[in-house]
Amino acid sequence: MNSLIEQEQQLRVNSSHEEVAKKLIQQGGYVSPNPFIWEDVLVSIVLKKPVLLKGPSGSGKTKLAQTVSHFFQQPMQSVNCSVDLDAESLLGFKTIISKSGETVIEFVEGPVIQAMKKGHILYIDEINMARPETLPILHSVLDHRRMLTNPFTNEVIHAHDNFTVISAINEGYVGTSPMNEALKNRFVSFSIPYLNGEQLKMVMQDTYPSASMQLVDVMLNIGNDLKNQVINGLLSDEAASVRSLLDAIALAEHIPVKRAVQYAIAEKLDDKIERRLVMELVDTWVR
Incomplete structure (x- = not known):
């Protein structure tokens, strides 16, 4: 150690x-x-x-x-x-197996014990x-x-x-x-807070090196706006998910940005008003 x-x-x-x-x-x-x-x-x-x-x-x-x-x-x-x-999911369970021609009870260790x-x-x-x-x-x-x-x-x-x-x-x-x-x-x-700023930009560029700088900058701005609206209580936490933002970049390399954000972020939200707000934020960066 x-x-x-x-x-x-x-x-x-x-x-x-x-x-x-x-x-x-x-x-x-x-x-x-x-x-x-x-x-x-x-x-x-x-x-x-x-x-x-x-x-x-x-x-x-x-x-x-x-x-x-x-x-x-x-x-x-x-x-x-x-x-x-339950306890079996954590610790393991007993099962009946055949060993050397005999039926025996054996304990299969779960993730905690392993x-x-x-x-x-x-x-x-x-x-x-x-x-x-x-x-x-x-x-x-x-x-x-x-x-x-x-x-x-x-x-x-x-x-x-x-x-x-x-x-x-x-x-x-x-x-x-x-x-x-x-x-x-x-x-x-x-x-554990969400990433933002230069670190988020580095993650985007490293994850999708083929993405244009223009796309990365647009997604970074959208991500920052989403995070601010989460902080203000107008959007659910999952709207600012870095995972979802990266999914949006992956899609946006092949389809328009607005549709990419809609599929990767907005459609995951249960509230119709929140979905509309996300797309309104996108409209401020994508013409």
């Missing part, structure tokens, strides 16, 4: 924020919208602190987790939460979509004990030294519920 600390410290000493951003973009990784998020998440992970990423859809939470996995060359086990998530034993990253996406009564089984995994008693086998599992937990939530979305305080207090929490 000392080698991980040395890597992180070397990153801070030898690289400016802009240099780190360019390097991560070139590698297809997460780009931090401020000089601190990326480095501070790395420090938290090195210190074995479970990390909670809070932010709107499309802000890059999953990309951040994937980039951490790449940075530490550490495989990632993923859990996608929903109201149907990550704990192998020293992988456990990524829990949309953790606030799970039923509150499902997640207390992870309390001992997430605190200083870093252990778990498997209720299906009674095996006591102590986490590998490199075991890491990263969770993500979209706050205030339909189907979500407030996190239990006992669970929330086990995490170090980071708010």
Whole structure:
């Protein structure tokens, strides 16, 4: 683990924020919208602190987790939460198999146990979509004990030294519920905002190098307008999704910009007034 600390410290000493951003973009990784998020998440992970990423859809939470996995060359086990998530989905399940001509019961390990034993990253996406009564089984995994008693086998599992937990939530979305305080207090929490300005421009250019500078500039202006309207409360968070904006650029290389934005951004919004507002913003930049 000392080698991980040395890597992180070397990153801070030898690289400016802009240099780190360019390097991560070139590698297809997460780009931090401020000089601190990326480095501070790395420090938290090195210190074995479970990390909670809070932010709107499309802000890059999953990309951040994937980039951490790449940075530490550490495989990632993923859990996608929903109201149907149960202990078996997290820990594993018993099944009947035939072995050497005999029928035996075998336990198939789930993502939590695999990550704990192998020293992988456990990524829990949309953790606030799970039923509150499902997640207390992870309390001992997430605190200083870093252990778990498997209720299906009674095996006591102590986490590998490199075991890491990263969770993500979209706050205030339909189907979500407030996190239990006992669970929330086990995490170090980071708010992940949308990219903007020069960093967003770099991502656009790197993702679609064939896109013209005129198209990139138009999409950047549209993206900034959408973000401002989200801040003003006139548009839903997903209207400013970087993921959707990149989808729009991909389409706009082959079809008119207005239609590209309509398909990639506006049509995803449930509210008719919001869809109309998005297209009105586009009209200010596209003639």
